[in-house]
Amino acid sequence: MSSSQVLAVANQKGGVAKTTSVASLGAALAEQGSRVLLVDLDPQACLTFSLGIDPEDLELSVHHVLTKGLDPAEVVIETEDGVDLLPATIELARAEADLLTRTGREYVVRSAVEDLEPRGYDWILLDCPPSLGVLTVAALTAAGGVVIPLQCETLSHRGVGQLLDTVHDVRRFTNRSLEVWGVLPTLYDGRTRHARTVLETISETYDLDVLDPPIPKSIRFAEAPAAGHSILRTSRGNKGAQAYREVAASLAGRTRGA
Template identity: 85%
Template sequence: MSKQRTTVLAVANQKGGVAKTTSVASIGAALAELGQKVLLVDLDPQACLTFSLGIDPEDLELSVHQVLTKGLDPTEVILATEDGVDLLPATIELARAEADLLTRTGREHVVRGVIEDLDEKGAGYDWVLLDCPPSLGVLTVAALTAADGVLIPLQCETLSHRGVGQLLDTVHDVRRFTNKGLAVWGVLPTLYDGRTTHSRTVLETISQTYDLEVVEPPIPKTIKFAEAPAAGRSILSTSRSSKGAKAYRDVAANLVERSRRPKRAKRA
């Protein structure tokens, strides 16, 4: 019986402060709870994902930077975390990767190459989640080139979706040139305040403007998210029964269901 292939999901939004990294860590932990084998890849030079999972980037000699720019074997860098997911960590060195890769032939395919390398080595990941940097540079394009789908975390506030059009333009270009099969899986509403009609209005506007699916349920605004990275764990560990943890578990279950849909061409 053939093994189901790895699902690669890029989580991207070039606007900061939209709970992108929190979403990667929390969805990853929720997928692990569902019995999935998960790899998180930190592609952000700020290394927030690495830090939030209890690893100090300053203590690391090797990171995703050497994997992408020097061809280092990713299995030498991957770390296990207490949240039940594996991590390909980042350090500030990754800030140099854009320049290192800029003149390299096939730079758009470096992340895909790493994932294919892991598959060939029998790593057996069900999911690879790519935490993209808050820009539309080389690393984000490489992540989109490697991905089956892209998930766009979006803060439910006015003007928060101004950059979505630019991201969708990039997705369109990636489809044309490097990854014909890339699908937009939808918008994940974050920092959602259900008490206000304002949050709901912003959400309706984005789905109408860009004709994107909304991944349910919305992630509520809660102080529990701020507490989790300081503990070096995801909210699923630090506040298991909170509304935020429950929302991410529901989102993860919905993403698993989404991954089983037959593939078809989708419009950006």
């Protein structure tokens, strides 16, 4: 396996700030001195767009790496946020179907990660699509850990249960070393009792660590993708940006055994 720390960010429910979390954690880890690669595995290509790259302008993307065997180093793009990106385009929607009949389809992302080992990334963050299909399973098969962003506004427990079932299957069949690093509370409004209750219940129901601090709700998050940067560049002093910095520092501490 790669010497990089490979982390999947997954939740098949949309609207949980998954892509925002990948972009922000990636930028925060880069700020802290790590070499970071973000991999956009979502056919909607929101991560690619939010880092200032128009997917429609791209001739090559992660689709060609996963289905055509193209060397991922030929597709990686440097971004202004200090992170590298393996971008997605709408073509990735076909990859799910292309891979279904392919032997070893669960290992296509792992192979790409291993091919990138010479580039010396400290962190590779995988932005999973909002489904539990082939691409998410392939991402979990490639990862050492998984972080589950969870919106604190609604009791979206059932989704977490389904994802944990998938993680269990992946552990059993394709990646015994996969660990759940915890739930990342997003869109958090500490003033509401409901949001606090959601946090407590998740922790108790699934016996999962809750990554701290929760990411507060902020209009700045919506504005950042339009600017083509993460919130760490568009709104440096914002509470949300600061929360992502603290979560990134605790993730980095975990890998050092802290």
